[in-house]
Amino acid sequence: MGKTIEIRVGTFDNNFSIDCPTLHDNLISFGKMPILYVTMVYHVFASRSRMASKSDDITLVMGRTFTDHDLHHIPDMNVDRIYMDYNATTPLEPEVVQAVSDALRDAWGNPSSNYVAGATAKSIISQSRQSVARMVGGKSEDIVFTSGGTEANNLVLHTALEHFKKSCRAAEQSEGPTNGCPGLPHIVTTNVEHDSIKLTAEHFLADGKADVTFVPVSKVTARVDVEDIIAAIRPNTCLISVMLANNETGVIMPVQEICQRVDLLNKQPERLRILLHTDAAQALGKISVEVQELGVDYLTIVGHKFYGPRIGALYVNGPGRRTPLYPMLFGGGQERNFRPGIKLYLEERLQDVFRDRIRFNSHYPGSDVLPNTCNVSILGPALQGWRVLSTCRRLLASVGAACHSASGNRASHILLNCGVPSEVAANAVRLSVGRETARADVDAVVEDLRETVQLLEKTN
Known part of the structure; x- marks a missing residue:
């Protein structure tokens, strides 16, 4: 019973x-x-x-039944685990834990009020805004806090549509240039974006609210080509959104070059302004990110990707003045201590152990890649990524983006779009290292993978 x-x-x-x-x-x-x-x-x-x-x-109770690959790492939970899923989320720094604890205790008041707890809250928010702004080379007034990266990305897409409508209406009333106004607003993005961009754009498209072009990345470099982005622009293009670094392959996109080309188009008096956005969630804390160098209007920031809390922020270049920002809701009211050499050591050890049976899905000729991301497939019919991770005794990692974890053994569409064969993509495991990763951890993980592969091939 x-x-x-x-x-x-x-x-x-x-x-x-x-x-x-x-x-x-x-x-x-x-x-x-x-x-x-x-x-x-x-x-x-x-x-x-x-x-x-x-x-x-x-x-x-919410109605979901867990399958085998959902029950990740149930066996031998007493074994010390090695975390290599830093692209999904990072642990909080002790200083962050202390800051949050202090704020919950001392800054619980309404920051719009003038009593002590409220004034303390307002001061902490102001300091936080300045810190985030310095991190990306912006000004404190350019930072808008959000619940996370998904809200920040949605806010940008929502703003682009609103700005298009208002700009067309203003142009018609003043009998100014209306080139591009007939028809729906048009969004240009890539086919490897985070779901908070991809699904929102698809929703706009399905509902007839916008036209969307998903520019495919190169299947050689896994980068989007600048010329392909420019070629996709139409007179009614209102937004270009290209992530700064991909969360699965680690490939860094040519955002700066895209912004430079679009800036020239925006200087033409007869056309509507094209807004420029990059989702920098995976890049921050791993490579230098400077908004003025990039030339973007919007940049998405996600705290838990670089040892902060699960909140987000949106950089807006002069919100409401130089750059539009429209609310969706209405109501009241850099390389810090990061060690990129660990990833190189990890790849060397994997190559030594698995030799010609290994495929690195984060290696693309001519493309720069994040210094912490290793997407790898161990070739074999019984070595699907979810199966390998479910069998590993020590490794804690994922098959890809957290938003795709429910897809089970289906291959990542991002890897497929980057030219990875389906049988290779199905075996993919994303290993992302962080500040706490040591060489001993790498050795242990590679040995764990070696034992796991032997076990799976013996029992299948």
């Missing part, structure tokens, strides 16, 4: 408590679930003190 065990998941992170000793130390990793509390019902036979087999039903 089974019994029910409740597991309550904490707020917006991986910390949670287990109320039943039956599970002992076998903790289940949920990843980064954007929910406040989840109750999981786990049926376990009373005669067993170990975890139920994977064939047992594991169901969330």
Whole structure:
């Protein structure tokens, strides 16, 4: 006879408590679930003190049933784990934890009020805004805090459509140049963007709110070609959004060159202004990011990608003055201590162990790549990425972007769009190192992968 065990998941992170000793130390990793509390019902036979087999039903009250690849790393949870999923999220720095704790205790007041707690909150927000601005070479008034990168990206796309409509209306009323106004606003982006850009653009397209061109990246370099972006521009183009660095391949995009070319077009008096945006979530903290050098109007910032809290920010070049910004909601009111050499060592060790059976999906001729990202496939019919990670005893990593984790063993569309064959892409694992990664960690992970491959090939 089974019994029910409740597991309550904490707020917006991986910390949670287990109320039943039956599970002992076998903790289940949920990843980064954007929910406040989840109750999981786990049926376990009373005669067993170990975890139920994977064939047992594991169901969330929100209606989702977990499959084999969802239950990542259930076996041997007492083993020390090695984290290599820094592109998904990073641990909080101790200074950040202290700052958040202090703010929750001392700055709980309304920052628009003049009592002590409110004034403290206002001062902390102001200091934070200045710090974020310095990080990207902007001014404090250029920083707009958001709930995360998804909101920041959506805010840009929403603004572009609103600005197009208002600009066309103003041009018609003043009998000024209306070149590009007939028809829908047009957005240019790439086919390897984060889902918060891709899905929003697809939604606009499906609803008839905008035309969208998804420019494909090169299947040789995995970069978008500047000329392809320029060729996609139409008279009614209102926004170009190209990520600064890809979250799966680590390839750095030619954003600066694109902005320089578009700036020349924007100087033509007869056309509507094209707004320029880059999602820099993966680049910040890994390479130098300077908004004036890039020449963008908007730049997306995501705190938890570089050891900060799970909030975001949007850089806007002179919000409301030089650059438009329209609200979606209405209501009240650089390389710091990073060690890129570790990634090179990781790739060398993988090459030494797996030799011609390894394929690096983050190597493209002529393309610069983030110094921490290694996307790799170990070739073999039983070595799909999710299967390898589910079997590893120590490695904590992912098959790609967190928003694609529910896709199971389907190959990443980003890798496919970059020219990676489907059978190779299905085996992909994204290893992203961070400040805490040591050479000993790399050695342990490579050995873990070697043992895992031997086990999977023996049992399949």
